[in-house]
Amino acid sequence: MIQFASRMNNLxxxxxxxxxxxxxxxxxxxxxxxxxxxxxxxxxxxxxxxxAVLDEQGKVALQYSSTDGFKHFREQxxxxxxxxxxxxxxxxxxxxxxxxxxxxxxxxxxFVDPGDVIIIESPSYLGALNAFxxxxxxxxxxxxxxxxxxxxxxxKVLATTERVKMIYVIPDFQNPSGRTWPLERRQKxxxxxxxxxxxxxxxxxYGELRYEGENMPALKSMDxxxxxxxxxTFSKILAPGYRLGWVCAEGEILKKYNxxxxxxxxxxxxxxxxxxxxxxxxxxLDEHVNTIKDCYRKRxxxxxxTMEREFPPEAKFTHPNGGLFAWVELPDYINTNEMAKICMxxxxxxxxxxxxxxxxxxxxCIRLNYSCMSEEKIEKGMTILGQVMKEEIAKHxx
Amino acid sequence: MIQFASRMNNLxxxxxxxxxxxxxxxxxxxxxxxxxxxxxxxxxxxxxxxxAVLDEQGKVALQYSSTDGFKHFREQxxxxxxxxxxxxxxxxxxxxxxxxxxxxxxxxxxFVDPGDVIIIESPSYLGALNAFxxxxxxxxxxxxxxxxxxxxxxxKVLATTERVKMIYVIPDFQNPSGRTWPLERRQKxxxxxxxxxxxxxxxxxYGELRYEGENMPALKSMDxxxxxxxxxTFSKILAPGYRLGWVCAEGEILKKYNxxxxxxxxxxxxxxxxxxxxxxxxxxLDEHVNTIKDCYRKRxxxxxxTMEREFPPEAKFTHPNGGLFAWVELPDYINTNEMAKICMxxxxxxxxxxxxxxxxxxxxCIRLNYSCMSEEKIEKGMTILGQVMKEEIAKHxx
Numbered sequence: 001m002i003q004f005a006s007r008m009n010n011l012x013x014x015x016x017x018x019x020x021x022x023x024x025x026x027x028x029x030x031x032x033x034x035x036x037x038x039x040x041x042x043x044x045x046x047x048x049x050x051x052a053v054l055d056e057q058g059k060v061a062l063q064y065s066s067t068d069g070f071k072h073f074r075e076q077x078x079x080x081x082x083x084x085x086x087x088x089x090x091x092x093x094x095x096x097x098x099x100x101x102x103x104x105x106x107x108x109x110x111f112v113d114p115g116d117v118i119i120i121e122s123p124s125y126l127g128a129l130n131a132f133x134x135x136x137x138x139x140x141x142x143x144x145x146x147x148x149x150x151x152x153x154x155x156k157v158l159a160t161t162e163r164v165k166m167i168y169v170i171p172d173f174q175n176p177s178g179r180t181w182p183l184e185r186r187q188k189x190x191x192x193x194x195x196x197x198x199x200x201x202x203x204x205x206y207g208e209l210r211y212e213g214e215n216m217p218a219l220k221s222m223d224x225x226x227x228x229x230x231x232x233t234f235s236k237i238l239a240p241g242y243r244l245g246w247v248c249a250e251g252e253i254l255k256k257y258n259x260x261x262x263x264x265x266x267x268x269x270x271x272x273x274x275x276x277x278x279x280x281x282x283x284x285l286d287e288h289v290n291t292i293k294d295c296y297r298k299r300x301x302x303x304x305x306t307m308e309r310e311f312p313p314e315a316k317f318t319h320p321n322g323g324l325f326a327w328v329e330l331p332d333y334i335n336t337n338e339m340a341k342i343c344m345x346x347x348x349x350x351x352x353x354x355x356x357x358x359x360x361x362x363x364x365c366i367r368l369n370y371s372c373m374s375e376e377k378i379e380k381g382m383t384i385l386g387q388v389m390k391e392e393i394a395k396h397x398x
Numbered sequence: 399m400i401q402f403a404s405r406m407n408n409l410x411x412x413x414x415x416x417x418x419x420x421x422x423x424x425x426x427x428x429x430x431x432x433x434x435x436x437x438x439x440x441x442x443x444x445x446x447x448x449x450a451v452l453d454e455q456g457k458v459a460l461q462y463s464s465t466d467g468f469k470h471f472r473e474q475x476x477x478x479x480x481x482x483x484x485x486x487x488x489x490x491x492x493x494x495x496x497x498x499x500x501x502x503x504x505x506x507x508x509f510v511d512p513g514d515v516i517i518i519e520s521p522s523y524l525g526a527l528n529a530f531x532x533x534x535x536x537x538x539x540x541x542x543x544x545x546x547x548x549x550x551x552x553x554k555v556l557a558t559t560e561r562v563k564m565i566y567v568i569p570d571f572q573n574p575s576g577r578t579w580p581l582e583r584r585q586k587x588x589x590x591x592x593x594x595x596x597x598x599x600x601x602x603x604y605g606e607l608r609y610e611g612e613n614m615p616a617l618k619s620m621d622x623x624x625x626x627x628x629x630x631t632f633s634k635i636l637a638p639g640y641r642l643g644w645v646c647a648e649g650e651i652l653k654k655y656n657x658x659x660x661x662x663x664x665x666x667x668x669x670x671x672x673x674x675x676x677x678x679x680x681x682x683l684d685e686h687v688n689t690i691k692d693c694y695r696k697r698x699x700x701x702x703x704t705m706e707r708e709f710p711p712e713a714k715f716t717h718p719n720g721g722l723f724a725w726v727e728l729p730d731y732i733n734t735n736e737m738a739k740i741c742m743x744x745x746x747x748x749x750x751x752x753x754x755x756x757x758x759x760x761x762x763c764i765r766l767n768y769s770c771m772s773e774e775k776i777e778k779g780m781t782i783l784g785q786v787m788k789e790e791i792a793k794h795x796x
Contacts (some may be wrong), residue, residue: 058439059436
C-alpha cells in the first residue's frame with residue numbers, strides 16, 4: 001500500500017480546470033477561463049524575435065543558464081516595473097520564474113510551515129490557494145468591500161493571531177473580484193504591515209490592463225522595509241504559453257527564493273527568456289499592451305452593459321476598471337455550482353465562486369471572464385446567463 | 399524579524415552552480431558542468447520547427463494549455479520509451495514537466511513528509527539531493543560497487559527501517575559515477591521493491607547516450623505493480639534550454655503528480671512542447687542522438703586514455719559506457735575541495751565529490767564531465783589535473 005505525503009490530502013483537481021475541459025467545445029460561450037485573447041498574440045513579431053535569437057545566439061538559447069535569469073532580461077523587467085508600477089529596483093532584485101504560479105508556489109515554500117497562517121483577501125485567487133495548500137497552512141480570509149481588503153479587519157486579525165507568516169494580496173483588478181485598492185488603502189496597509197513586519201506577496205498580473213483612471217502605485221513601491229515580494233508575469237501582457245514570470249524582492253528573502261528555485265526547477269526556459277527579451281528590444285511592448293487594452297475595454301463595456309440590461313435586480317456585480325474579471329453575487333438561495341450545470345446545457349460556462357474561498361459555503365457567487373470572447377458572444381452569453389438567473393430566482397420565489 | 403519556513407534551513411546555494419560561475423571564463427578548461435555540447439544543437443532544424451509551429455498553430459502555441467501536456471507529444475514520448483527503454487506505456491501515463499528537476503521536486507513532495515526516509519545510491523545526483531531536501535527527509539545512502547547499488551545492503555536497510563517512502567536511483571550511466579546496473583541487479587532490485595512495495599524514482603536522463611554494449615531494460619519495463627516512477631528529459635538528447643522533461647507513472651501515483659503540477663506550476667511551456675513535438679515529427683531524433691553519441695564517445699575515449707596515462711596510480715576512476723561523467727576516487731588524505739582551488743588557479747575546473755553524498759566526509763572524490771570540452775581540451779585538462787594530483791600526493795608523502 002503506497003503512502004503519500006500528508007500535503008497531498010490538500011490537493012485536488014481544480015474545479016476550474018475540470019470545467020474548462022468541458023467548456024472547450026467550440027459551441028460553448030465560455031466566461032470560465034482567465035485566458036488572454038489569442039487573436040491578439042503578436043505571432044509574426046514573436047516569430048521574428050525567435051528567428052533573431054536562434055540566428056544570433058542559438059547555442060546560448062538552447063543551453064542551460066543561470067537560476068536567477070538573464071541579466072539583460074531582468075534589467076528590462078526592472079525598467080518596466082519602474083515605468084508601470086512606480087517601483088525603483090534593479091536586475092539584482094529579480095528572479096525569473098516559470099510563470100507566476102511558480103512564484104506563488106515558491107512563496108509559500110519559503111515562508112510557510114504546516115499549521116502557519118496565511119492571510120488572504122476574501123475572495124482570493126483560486127490558483128494561489130491551491131499552490132499554498134501544498135504547504136498545509138491555515139488560511140484567514142479578511143473581508144473586503146468595493147475598495148478591496150478592509151484594513152480594520154486586517155489589523156484585528158494581526159493583533160490577535162499567532163504564526164502569521166505571510167499576507168497574499170492582489171491590489172490591482174483582483175482575481176476574482178475585479179476590484180482595485182485605492183491609494184489610501186494601500187498606504188494604510190503598508191503602515192500596518194510595517195508595524196507587524198509580516199512578508200507580503202503582492203500578485204500583480206493585471207496591473208497594466210487598466211481601461212480607465214490612473215495607475216495606482218504598487219505596494220512594493222511604498223515598501224521601505226523590504227517586506228513586499230512582488231510577482232509579475234508576461235502571461236497577460238504578451239503570452240502565457242512561454243510560462244514566464246518574475247519575483248522582485250530584496251536581500252535575504254530573494255536569496256531564499258533563489259535557493260528554492262535552484263532546488264525545485266534549476267531555472268526558467270533559456271529560450272523563452274531570450275525570445276521575450278528580444279521581443280522587447282525589437283518592438284514596442286507598450287503599443288501591444290494598448291492594443292490588448294482597447295480590445296478588452298470594449299469587451300468589458302459590453303459585458304457590464306449587458307449585465308445591467310439582462311441580469312435580475314437580485315444580482316450584484318462589480319464594474320472592473322481593468323483586468324479580466326467581473327464578480328457576481330446572487331441571493332444566498334442560489335447555488336452557482338448547480339446553476340453552472342444548467343448554464344452548461346445552454347452552452348454558457350462560468351466559474352462558480354466557492355473555489356475562491358478557503359472555507360465552505362459562499363455558494364452564491366460567480367466569476368466571469370471577458371477577455372477571450374467576442375463582443376457578440378459576450379452579449380449573447382450574458383443574456384442567456386441573465387435568463388437562467390431569472391428562472392432560478394423565480395423557482396425559489398415559487 | 400522575518401521568519402522563513404524550516405525547510406529553508408536545508409537549502410543552500412549549490413556548490414556546483416557557484417563553481418560553474420567561476421568556471422565560465424573562456425580560458426578555463428571546465429569538467430565541472432553537466433552541459434551538452436552546444437555545437438551539436440540542431441539550431442537550423444529547431445528554427446524550422448519553431449517557424450512551422452508559429453505559422454500553423456501560433457495561437458495555440460502562445461496560449462495556456464493543459465497540466466498534463468499535449469496528447470500528441472505524450473504519444474511521441476510513449477513510443478520513444480518503448481523503443482529505447484523497453485517500457486510499454488501510453489500517453490495517459492505521462493505528465494510533461496519543466497525539466498526533470500521539476501519531476502524530482504514533485505517526487506519528494508508527492509511521497510515525503512519531514513522525517514521520512516529516502517533511500518539513495520552512494521554517491522547520488524547532487525541536484526536530486528537538493529530537490530529532496532526541501533521536503534526535510536532523512537537520507538539513507540546504500541553502498542555501491544562497479545555494478546551500482548549493492549542489493550544485499552538495500553535489503554538490509556529495508557528490513558530494518560521505518561518510514562521509507564521512496565527509493566531514488568539512476569541505473570543508467572549514473573550521475574556522478576558513470577556506472578550502469580547490469581540486468582541481474584535490476585531484476586534483483588525489482589524483486590526486493592515488489593516485496594516491500596516502496597515507490598521507486600528511476601531517473602534516466604542519460605540512458606540513450608550509450609557508447610558501447612547493449613541497452614539495458616529500464617526498471618520501469620519490469621514494473622508489474624506500478625511502483626516505478628520513470629523520469630525522462632529532452633535536456634541531454636536535444637536541448638536543456640527548453641526545460642522539458644516527463645514523468646511516466648500509473649494510476650493514483652500519476653494523479654498525485656498531476657495535482658502537484660497544477661498547484662506548483664499549472665503546466666510546462668506550451669510553445670516548447672509544440673516545438674519539440676514538431677521537431678520529432680519533422681526530423682529524425684535518433685539520427686541526432688547518434689551524432690551526439692559519436693562525439694561524446696570520442697571525448698570519453700580521450701578522457702579515459704589521458705587519465706590512464708597521466709593520473710597517478712593512487713587515483714581510481716570509472717570507465718563509463720555512456721552518459722556524461724566519470725568519477726575519480728583519490729586517497730583519503732587528498733581533499734578535493736582544496737585541490738579544486740589549486741586546479742582553478744591553473745584554469746581547470748571539476749566538481750568535488752562531497753556534494754554527492756548526504757552526509758559529511760567523502761572529501762576525496764571528483765566528478766568529471768566530458769561532454770562539453772573538445773578532445774584537445776580534455777587531453778590538456780586531464781594532463782594538468784593528473785599533474786596536480788601527483789603534486790598533492792607527493793606533498794603528503796613528503
